[in-house]
Amino acid sequence: MRTNCSASRAPRRPRHREVLVARTSTKRTTALVGEAPHGVQNKAGVRTTRLPSGDVIPVLGQGTWHLAEDPGRREEEVEALRLGLDLGMTLIDTAEMYADGAAEDLVGEAIAGRRDEVFLVSKVLPHNTTRRGTIAACEGSLRRLKADHLDLYLLHWRGEIALEETLAGFAALVHAGKIRQWGVSNFDTSDMKELVRLPGGSAVQTDQVLYNLVRRGIEFDLLPWCREHRIPIMAYSPVEQGRVLDRAELQDIAIRHSATPAQVALAWLLRQEGVVAIPKAGTPEHVRENRAALDVVLGEKDLAELDRALPPPRRKVPLQML
Ligand code: NAP
Numbered sequence: 001m002r003t004n005c006s007a008s009r010a011p012r013r014p015r016h017r018e019v020l021v022a023r024t025s026t027k028r029t030t031a032l033v034g035e036a037p038h039g040v041q042n043k044a045g046v047r048t049t050r051l052p053s054g055d056v057i058p059v060l061g062q063g064t065w066h067l068a069e070d071p072g073r074r075e076e077e078v079e080a081l082r083l084g085l086d087l088g089m090t091l092i093d094t095a096e097m098y099a100d101g102a103a104e105d106l107v108g109e110a111i112a113g114r115r116d117e118v119f120l121v122s123k124v125l126p127h128n129t130t131r132r133g134t135i136a137a138c139e140g141s142l143r144r145l146k147a148d149h150l151d152l153y154l155l156h157w158r159g160e161i162a163l164e165e166t167l168a169g170f171a172a173l174v175h176a177g178k179i180r181q182w183g184v185s186n187f188d189t190s191d192m193k194e195l196v197r198l199p200g201g202s203a204v205q206t207d208q209v210l211y212n213l214v215r216r217g218i219e220f221d222l223l224p225w226c227r228e229h230r231i232p233i234m235a236y237s238p239v240e241q242g243r244v245l246d247r248a249e250l251q252d253i254a255i256r257h258s259a260t261p262a263q264v265a266l267a268w269l270l271r272q273e274g275v276v277a278i279p280k281a282g283t284p285e286h287v288r289e290n291r292a293a294l295d296v297v298l299g300e301k302d303l304a305e306l307d308r309a310l311p312p313p314r315r316k317v318p319l320q321m322l
Helices: 071-086 098-110 131-145 163-175 189-197 222-228 248-256 261-270 284-295 300-309
Strands: 048-050 056-058 091-093 119-124 152-155 182-185 207-210 233-236 275-277
Touching (some): 071 091, 071 098, 182 189, 189 222, 222 233, 261 275, 261 300
Parallel strands (some): 091 119, 119 152, 152 182, 233 275
Antiparallel strands (some): 048 056
16 A cells, blocks of 8 residues: 555664663673663763663653743753753654644754754654554654654554554554654553554553652553563653652752752652653753753662652552643
8 A cells, every 4th residue: 555655665774772882891781671781871971771672762861842832942942952962861752742843843953963863752643643644744743853764753642543553654654764663652551451462562662651759650550561561661741840849858858969859850760770751951951950860869768758758559540641
Protein backbone atom coordinates (compact mmCIF):
# COMPACT_ATOMS: atom_id res chain seq x y z
CA MET A 1 0.00 0.00 0.00
CA ARG A 2 1.23 3.51 -0.77
CA THR A 3 2.01 5.81 2.10
CA ASN A 4 3.07 9.41 2.43
CA CYS A 5 6.48 8.09 3.33
CA SER A 6 9.26 7.41 0.94
CA ALA A 7 9.27 3.69 0.18
CA SER A 8 13.02 3.39 0.30
CA ARG A 9 14.78 2.62 3.54
CA ALA A 10 16.87 5.56 4.71
CA PRO A 11 20.55 5.10 5.54
CA ARG A 12 21.32 4.03 9.09
CA ARG A 13 21.46 6.91 11.52
CA PRO A 14 24.29 7.31 13.98
CA ARG A 15 23.32 5.52 17.17
CA HIS A 16 23.47 7.39 20.41
CA ARG A 17 25.46 4.70 22.14
CA GLU A 18 28.48 6.09 20.31
CA VAL A 19 28.69 9.16 22.51
CA LEU A 20 29.40 7.15 25.63
CA VAL A 21 32.45 7.77 27.70
CA ALA A 22 33.17 4.88 30.04
CA ARG A 23 35.00 6.22 33.05
CA THR A 24 36.01 2.95 34.59
CA SER A 25 36.11 0.61 31.64
CA THR A 26 35.85 0.67 27.90
CA LYS A 27 34.08 -2.70 27.90
CA ARG A 28 30.32 -2.69 27.31
CA THR A 29 28.28 -4.71 29.71
CA THR A 30 25.04 -6.58 29.10
CA ALA A 31 22.16 -4.13 29.42
CA LEU A 32 19.73 -4.52 32.26
CA VAL A 33 16.69 -2.33 32.46
CA GLY A 34 17.55 1.27 32.95
CA GLU A 35 20.92 0.12 34.07
CA ALA A 36 23.37 2.94 34.32
CA PRO A 37 26.66 1.05 34.20
CA HIS A 38 28.91 2.54 36.83
CA GLY A 39 30.71 5.58 35.56
CA VAL A 40 29.11 5.63 32.11
CA GLN A 41 28.28 9.19 31.28
CA ASN A 42 27.87 11.16 28.12
CA LYS A 43 30.54 13.59 26.95
CA ALA A 44 29.30 16.31 29.26
CA GLY A 45 29.21 14.03 32.29
CA VAL A 46 25.48 13.29 32.43
CA ARG A 47 24.65 9.75 33.52
CA THR A 48 22.94 7.65 30.87
CA THR A 49 20.55 4.75 30.57
CA ARG A 50 19.70 2.35 27.77
CA LEU A 51 16.54 1.90 25.80
CA PRO A 52 15.55 -1.64 24.81
CA SER A 53 16.96 -0.86 21.33
CA GLY A 54 20.39 -0.37 22.90
CA ASP A 55 20.34 3.39 22.35
CA VAL A 56 21.93 5.29 25.20
CA ILE A 57 20.15 8.39 26.44
CA PRO A 58 20.90 10.88 29.22
CA VAL A 59 18.84 10.38 32.38
CA LEU A 60 18.23 14.12 32.49
CA GLY A 61 16.62 15.71 29.46
CA GLN A 62 14.69 18.87 28.65
CA GLY A 63 10.92 19.33 28.38
CA THR A 64 9.28 21.94 26.17
CA TRP A 65 5.63 22.25 27.19
CA HIS A 66 4.68 25.96 27.48
CA LEU A 67 7.76 27.08 25.59
CA ALA A 68 7.06 29.36 22.61
CA GLU A 69 3.90 30.76 24.15
CA ASP A 70 5.32 34.23 24.74
CA PRO A 71 7.25 35.81 21.82
CA GLY A 72 9.01 38.10 24.30
CA ARG A 73 10.69 35.09 25.94
CA ARG A 74 11.73 33.31 22.75
CA GLU A 75 15.37 34.33 22.75
CA GLU A 76 15.86 33.28 26.36
CA GLU A 77 14.05 29.98 25.81
CA VAL A 78 16.22 29.14 22.79
CA GLU A 79 19.28 30.05 24.84
CA ALA A 80 18.09 27.83 27.69
CA LEU A 81 17.67 24.79 25.42
CA ARG A 82 21.08 25.36 23.84
CA LEU A 83 22.70 25.67 27.26
CA GLY A 84 21.03 22.40 28.23
CA LEU A 85 22.67 20.74 25.22
CA ASP A 86 26.04 22.21 26.19
CA LEU A 87 25.57 20.75 29.68
CA GLY A 88 24.78 17.28 28.35
CA MET A 89 20.98 17.32 28.68
CA THR A 90 20.78 16.26 25.08
CA LEU A 91 17.38 14.58 25.14
CA ILE A 92 14.73 17.11 24.09
CA ASP A 93 11.09 16.19 24.52
CA THR A 94 8.49 18.04 22.50
CA ALA A 95 5.09 17.41 20.90
CA GLU A 96 2.90 18.61 18.06
CA MET A 97 0.45 19.70 20.77
CA TYR A 98 2.76 22.15 22.53
CA ALA A 99 1.91 25.72 21.60
CA ASP A 100 0.12 24.24 18.56
CA GLY A 101 3.39 23.30 16.93
CA ALA A 102 5.27 26.45 17.89
CA ALA A 103 7.30 24.59 20.54
CA GLU A 104 8.61 22.26 17.82
CA ASP A 105 9.47 25.29 15.72
CA LEU A 106 11.40 26.77 18.65
CA VAL A 107 13.22 23.48 19.24
CA GLY A 108 14.11 23.51 15.53
CA GLU A 109 15.72 26.90 16.01
CA ALA A 110 17.57 25.78 19.15
CA ILE A 111 19.04 22.66 17.56
CA ALA A 112 19.91 24.21 14.19
CA GLY A 113 23.40 23.04 13.26
CA ARG A 114 23.48 20.65 16.24
CA ARG A 115 21.00 17.95 15.26
CA ASP A 116 23.56 15.18 15.71
CA GLU A 117 24.00 16.05 19.40
CA VAL A 118 20.33 15.66 20.17
CA PHE A 119 18.13 12.70 21.02
CA LEU A 120 14.94 14.21 19.63
CA VAL A 121 11.56 13.07 20.94
CA SER A 122 8.16 14.23 19.75
CA LYS A 123 4.58 13.03 20.15
CA VAL A 124 1.54 12.48 18.04
CA LEU A 125 -1.91 13.52 19.27
CA PRO A 126 -4.31 10.60 19.72
CA HIS A 127 -6.84 11.89 17.19
CA ASN A 128 -4.13 11.82 14.49
CA THR A 129 -3.14 8.21 15.03
CA THR A 130 -4.67 6.36 12.13
CA ARG A 131 -1.89 4.85 10.04
CA ARG A 132 -1.99 7.69 7.52
CA GLY A 133 -2.61 10.32 10.20
CA THR A 134 0.42 9.21 12.20
CA ILE A 135 2.61 9.51 9.14
CA ALA A 136 1.22 12.95 8.25
CA ALA A 137 1.58 14.20 11.84
CA CYS A 138 5.19 13.08 11.98
CA GLU A 139 5.96 14.81 8.70
CA GLY A 140 4.45 18.01 10.14
CA SER A 141 6.63 17.70 13.24
CA LEU A 142 9.74 17.13 11.13
CA ARG A 143 8.95 20.22 9.04
CA ARG A 144 8.60 22.40 12.12
CA LEU A 145 11.70 20.90 13.73
CA LYS A 146 13.62 21.28 10.45
CA ALA A 147 14.88 17.75 10.99
CA ASP A 148 14.85 14.71 8.74
CA HIS A 149 14.14 12.21 11.48
CA LEU A 150 13.06 11.81 15.10
CA ASP A 151 14.95 9.55 17.47
CA LEU A 152 11.79 8.60 19.30
CA TYR A 153 8.13 9.18 18.44
CA LEU A 154 5.51 8.74 21.15
CA LEU A 155 1.76 8.26 21.14
CA HIS A 156 0.87 11.16 23.45
CA TRP A 157 -1.96 9.32 25.17
CA ARG A 158 -4.36 6.57 24.27
CA GLY A 159 -7.41 7.69 22.32
CA GLU A 160 -10.23 6.10 20.34
CA ILE A 161 -8.16 4.85 17.42
CA ALA A 162 -7.04 1.21 17.56
CA LEU A 163 -3.44 0.75 18.62
CA GLU A 164 -2.88 -1.51 15.60
CA GLU A 165 -3.42 1.51 13.33
CA THR A 166 -0.86 3.58 15.21
CA LEU A 167 1.65 0.74 15.22
CA ALA A 168 1.23 0.44 11.45
CA GLY A 169 1.98 4.17 11.14
CA PHE A 170 5.03 3.86 13.38
CA ALA A 171 6.27 0.88 11.36
CA ALA A 172 5.94 2.81 8.09
CA LEU A 173 7.81 5.75 9.61
CA VAL A 174 10.62 3.52 10.85
CA HIS A 175 10.83 1.90 7.43
CA ALA A 176 11.09 5.31 5.77
CA GLY A 177 13.81 6.46 8.20
CA LYS A 178 11.63 9.28 9.57
CA ILE A 179 11.65 7.90 13.08
CA ARG A 180 14.26 5.62 14.55
CA GLN A 181 11.98 4.11 17.19
CA TRP A 182 8.69 4.66 18.95
CA GLY A 183 7.11 4.59 22.38
CA VAL A 184 4.02 5.64 24.29
CA SER A 185 2.94 8.11 26.92
CA ASN A 186 0.33 8.00 29.67
CA PHE A 187 -0.09 4.22 29.35
CA ASP A 188 -1.06 2.45 32.56
CA THR A 189 0.05 -1.10 33.29
CA SER A 190 -2.97 -2.71 31.62
CA ASP A 191 -2.36 -0.62 28.47
CA MET A 192 1.29 -1.70 28.40
CA LYS A 193 0.33 -5.35 28.79
CA GLU A 194 -2.14 -5.03 25.93
CA LEU A 195 0.42 -3.19 23.78
CA VAL A 196 3.21 -5.72 24.07
CA ARG A 197 0.84 -8.53 23.12
CA LEU A 198 0.10 -6.87 19.75
CA PRO A 199 2.20 -7.77 16.70
CA GLY A 200 5.20 -5.42 16.79
CA GLY A 201 4.10 -4.00 20.15
CA SER A 202 7.12 -5.27 22.03
CA ALA A 203 9.29 -2.75 20.14
CA VAL A 204 8.02 -0.05 22.54
CA GLN A 205 10.98 1.92 23.93
CA THR A 206 9.50 3.93 26.78
CA ASP A 207 6.35 4.99 28.60
CA GLN A 208 6.41 8.71 29.37
CA VAL A 209 4.30 9.26 32.49
CA LEU A 210 3.56 11.72 35.28
CA TYR A 211 5.97 10.85 38.08
CA ASN A 212 7.33 12.96 40.89
CA LEU A 213 7.39 13.12 44.69
CA VAL A 214 3.67 13.86 44.94
CA ARG A 215 2.63 11.47 42.15
CA ARG A 216 4.07 8.15 43.21
CA GLY A 217 1.27 5.85 42.03
CA ILE A 218 3.38 4.17 39.34
CA GLU A 219 5.67 2.71 42.01
CA PHE A 220 2.99 0.13 42.84
CA ASP A 221 2.85 -1.68 39.51
CA LEU A 222 3.76 0.27 36.37
CA LEU A 223 7.35 1.04 37.35
CA PRO A 224 8.08 -2.56 38.44
CA TRP A 225 6.44 -3.86 35.26
CA CYS A 226 8.57 -1.55 33.08
CA ARG A 227 11.72 -2.58 34.97
CA GLU A 228 10.90 -6.23 34.49
CA HIS A 229 10.49 -5.58 30.75
CA ARG A 230 13.63 -3.43 30.59
CA ILE A 231 11.71 -0.36 29.49
CA PRO A 232 12.88 2.92 31.08
CA ILE A 233 10.12 5.33 32.01
CA MET A 234 10.34 9.02 31.22
CA ALA A 235 9.13 11.05 34.20
CA TYR A 236 7.24 14.13 33.08
CA SER A 237 6.41 17.14 35.27
CA PRO A 238 9.26 16.07 37.58
CA VAL A 239 8.87 19.16 39.75
CA GLU A 240 5.05 19.05 39.44
CA GLN A 241 5.23 22.24 37.36
CA GLY A 242 6.73 24.04 40.34
CA ARG A 243 3.97 23.13 42.80
CA VAL A 244 6.14 20.74 44.80
CA LEU A 245 8.89 23.25 45.46
CA ASP A 246 7.49 25.01 48.51
CA ARG A 247 6.92 21.85 50.53
CA ALA A 248 8.65 22.12 53.89
CA GLU A 249 10.17 18.60 53.71
CA LEU A 250 11.93 19.45 50.47
CA GLN A 251 13.17 22.72 51.78
CA ASP A 252 14.67 21.10 54.90
CA ILE A 253 16.50 18.50 52.84
CA ALA A 254 17.63 21.13 50.35
CA ILE A 255 19.21 23.16 53.15
CA ARG A 256 21.10 20.09 54.42
CA HIS A 257 22.56 19.53 50.93
CA SER A 258 23.16 23.20 50.11
CA ALA A 259 20.80 22.55 47.22
CA THR A 260 17.44 23.87 46.07
CA PRO A 261 14.06 22.12 46.42
CA ALA A 262 13.97 21.58 42.63
CA GLN A 263 17.31 19.80 42.81
CA VAL A 264 16.08 17.58 45.63
CA ALA A 265 12.93 16.69 43.66
CA LEU A 266 15.03 15.83 40.60
CA ALA A 267 17.70 13.96 42.59
CA TRP A 268 14.94 11.85 44.15
CA LEU A 269 13.85 10.73 40.67
CA LEU A 270 17.33 10.41 39.22
CA ARG A 271 18.63 8.09 41.95
CA GLN A 272 16.40 5.36 40.54
CA GLU A 273 17.35 2.95 37.81
CA GLY A 274 15.23 3.08 34.69
CA VAL A 275 13.95 6.61 35.31
CA VAL A 276 14.66 9.54 32.99
CA ALA A 277 13.52 13.03 34.07
CA ILE A 278 12.59 15.76 31.59
CA PRO A 279 12.13 19.04 33.47
CA LYS A 280 11.11 22.06 31.44
CA ALA A 281 13.18 25.15 32.14
CA GLY A 282 12.61 28.40 30.31
CA THR A 283 15.64 30.17 31.73
CA PRO A 284 19.37 29.42 31.66
CA GLU A 285 19.44 29.72 35.48
CA HIS A 286 16.91 26.92 35.88
CA VAL A 287 18.76 24.80 33.31
CA ARG A 288 22.02 25.12 35.27
CA GLU A 289 20.24 24.38 38.51
CA ASN A 290 18.57 21.29 37.08
CA ARG A 291 21.80 19.96 35.60
CA ALA A 292 23.47 20.31 38.99
CA ALA A 293 20.76 18.09 40.52
CA LEU A 294 22.80 15.15 39.20
CA ASP A 295 25.41 15.99 41.83
CA VAL A 296 22.94 15.86 44.72
CA VAL A 297 23.05 12.45 46.40
CA LEU A 298 20.20 11.81 48.81
CA GLY A 299 20.94 9.64 51.83
CA GLU A 300 18.83 7.13 53.77
CA LYS A 301 17.68 9.80 56.20
CA ASP A 302 16.51 12.09 53.38
CA LEU A 303 14.66 9.27 51.64
CA ALA A 304 13.01 8.10 54.85
CA GLU A 305 11.82 11.63 55.59
CA LEU A 306 10.39 11.96 52.11
CA ASP A 307 8.67 8.56 52.40
CA ARG A 308 7.08 9.62 55.68
CA ALA A 309 5.83 12.91 54.27
CA LEU A 310 4.91 11.63 50.81
CA PRO A 311 4.42 7.88 51.17
CA PRO A 312 4.67 5.39 48.33
CA PRO A 313 1.39 3.74 47.24
CA ARG A 314 0.11 0.71 49.16
CA ARG A 315 -2.37 -0.29 46.48
CA LYS A 316 -3.05 0.27 42.78
CA VAL A 317 -3.57 3.91 41.90
CA PRO A 318 -4.89 4.55 38.38
CA LEU A 319 -2.30 6.44 36.36
CA GLN A 320 -2.76 10.18 36.63
CA MET A 321 -1.97 12.60 33.85
CA LEU A 322 -1.67 16.34 33.39
P1 NAP B 1 7.95 20.52 35.19
O1 NAP B 1 9.13 20.27 34.38
O2 NAP B 1 7.71 19.72 36.42
O3 NAP B 1 7.89 22.05 35.63
C1 NAP B 1 8.13 23.12 34.76
C2 NAP B 1 8.01 24.39 35.60
O4 NAP B 1 9.00 24.35 36.62
C3 NAP B 1 8.25 25.66 34.81
O5 NAP B 1 7.38 26.63 35.31
C4 NAP B 1 9.69 26.02 35.14
O6 NAP B 1 9.88 27.42 35.16
C5 NAP B 1 9.82 25.50 36.56
N1 NAP B 1 11.18 25.10 36.84
C6 NAP B 1 12.04 24.35 36.09
N2 NAP B 1 13.21 24.21 36.70
C7 NAP B 1 13.12 24.89 37.86
C8 NAP B 1 14.01 25.13 38.92
N3 NAP B 1 15.24 24.63 38.92
N4 NAP B 1 13.59 25.89 39.98
C9 NAP B 1 12.34 26.38 39.99
N5 NAP B 1 11.45 26.20 39.01
C10 NAP B 1 11.84 25.45 37.96
O7 NAP B 1 6.61 20.39 34.34
P2 NAP B 1 6.21 20.06 32.84
O8 NAP B 1 6.70 21.12 31.92
O9 NAP B 1 4.75 19.76 32.86
O10 NAP B 1 6.94 18.68 32.55
C11 NAP B 1 8.19 18.58 31.92
C12 NAP B 1 8.07 18.14 30.49
O11 NAP B 1 7.45 16.87 30.39
C13 NAP B 1 7.15 19.02 29.65
O12 NAP B 1 7.74 20.27 29.35
C14 NAP B 1 6.89 18.13 28.49
O13 NAP B 1 8.00 18.09 27.60
C15 NAP B 1 6.71 16.79 29.19
N6 NAP B 1 5.29 16.51 29.53
C16 NAP B 1 4.68 15.45 28.92
C17 NAP B 1 3.35 15.17 29.19
C18 NAP B 1 2.70 14.01 28.51
O14 NAP B 1 1.48 13.88 28.57
N7 NAP B 1 3.46 13.16 27.87
C19 NAP B 1 2.62 15.95 30.11
C20 NAP B 1 3.28 16.98 30.74
C21 NAP B 1 4.61 17.26 30.45
P3 NAP B 1 10.66 28.20 33.98
O15 NAP B 1 9.98 27.84 32.72
O16 NAP B 1 10.53 29.62 34.40
O17 NAP B 1 12.08 27.73 34.01
